[in-house]
Amino acid sequence: MARYGIVVDIEKCTGCHSCFLACKDEYVGNDYLPNSVAQPESGHKWIQLKEVERGTGTKIKVDYIPMLCQHCEKMPCGVSAPEGAVYRRKDGIVIINSEKAKGCKKIVNACPYGVVYWNEEKNVPQKCTLCAHMLDQGEKTVRCAESCPTGALVFGDLDDPNSPVSKLLSEKGDRAESYKPELGAEPVTKYIGLPKPFIVGEVLLADKAKECVKGAKVTLRDGVETVAEIATDFFGDFEFKDLKKNSDYTLTAEYPGYFPAEMNVKTYASVNVGEIVLKAK
Ligand code: SF4
Numbered sequence: 001m002a003r004y005g006i007v008v009d010i011e012k013c014t015g016c017h018s019c020f021l022a023c024k025d026e027y028v029g030n031d032y033l034p035n036s037v038a039q040p041e042s043g044h045k046w047i048q049l050k051e052v053e054r055g056t057g058t059k060i061k062v063d064y065i066p067m068l069c070q071h072c073e074k075m076p077c078g079v080s081a082p083e084g085a086v087y088r089r090k091d092g093i094v095i096i097n098s099e100k101a102k103g104c105k106k107i108v109n110a111c112p113y114g115v116v117y118w119n120e121e122k123n124v125p126q127k128c129t130l131c132a133h134m135l136d137q138g139e140k141t142v143r144c145a146e147s148c149p150t151g152a153l154v155f156g157d158l159d160d161p162n163s164p165v166s167k168l169l170s171e172k173g174d175r176a177e178s179y180k181p182e183l184g185a186e187p188v189t190k191y192i193g194l195p196k197p198f199i200v201g202e203v204l205l206a207d208k209a210k211e212c213v214k215g216a217k218v219t220l221r222d223g224v225e226t227v228a229e230i231a232t233d234f235f236g237d238f239e240f241k242d243l244k245k246n247s248d249y250t251l252t253a254e255y256p257g258y259f260p261a262e263m264n265v266k267t268y269a270s271v272n273v274g275e276i277v278l279k280a281k
């Protein structure tokens with residue numbers, strides 16, 4: 001028996017919405033009972049793109065996080081649902097039974113990821129079924145992953161080492177994470193490249209009409225430990241990626257013949273420290 005799952009490579013997602021449209025194409029106007037009644041034309045986003053903006057000024061980054069049912073091991077959505085209304089199939093897919101869940105709005109609110117939608121007309125909660133009806137007919141993929149032009153959504157059998165999802169995990173698995181693991185739902189869906197704080201800035205020389213300098217050494221420390229040491233690029237820019245949130249760092253900029261500059265930076269969010277102007281000795 002297969003054990004299905006999706007891994008999302010956020011670094012490849014362009015926010016094109018093909019996955020969202022493919023989901024609409026499959027489910028709007030089509031019943032796949034008992035897994036799902038037809039999705040309404042508007043109001044439901046069984047796969048939704050969360051836009052995350054980081055940085056300030058001219059140093060802005062935008063990421064898209066495709067958010068769909070995480071097919072959680074703990075299934076908090078089903079905790080107070082009627083018997084059999086929410087269940088996990090042997091292949092790992094979490095299903096809301098359209099008949100047994102009728103009238104049970106609690107299922108919408110019980111999902112900590114906000115991916116269950118209420119169908120007012122049919123009086124039923126609904127969400128991604130991981131295209132279970134297609135898999136049951138022998139299909140090997142799901143509509144959202146099939147439609148993704150960049151390979152950001154990868155689906156497959158997690159227990160098959162030759163499946164696309166297992167191959168991706170063997171390549172980049174050390175960076176695969178759950179989204180908000182602190183919610184305790186134990187999601188099966190994993191994400192690669194979840195946005196983390198960065199620190200950026202540029203180094204200039206005071207006596208050269210504030211000219212930016214290539215090759216200045218910029219060091220980031222966490223206490224006494226050096227996190228990274230980099231050289232500024234042609235534009236005098238530097239960037240430290242994938243930092244810890246709410247951490248206190250010390251940043252030092254150095255260039256031969258100039259006094260070093262040091263500052264403390266806290267990563268409440270991503271930080272643009274702006275211009276660091278070094279004075280000649
Ligand atoms: S993401 Fe929400 S709906 Fe999906 S299994 Fe987890 S708790 Fe249930």
Ligand code: SF4
Pocket residue numbers: 012013014015016017018019020049064066147148149150151152153
């Ligand atoms: S289809 Fe792929 S690239 Fe486009 S928004 Fe969805 S996950 Fe991102």
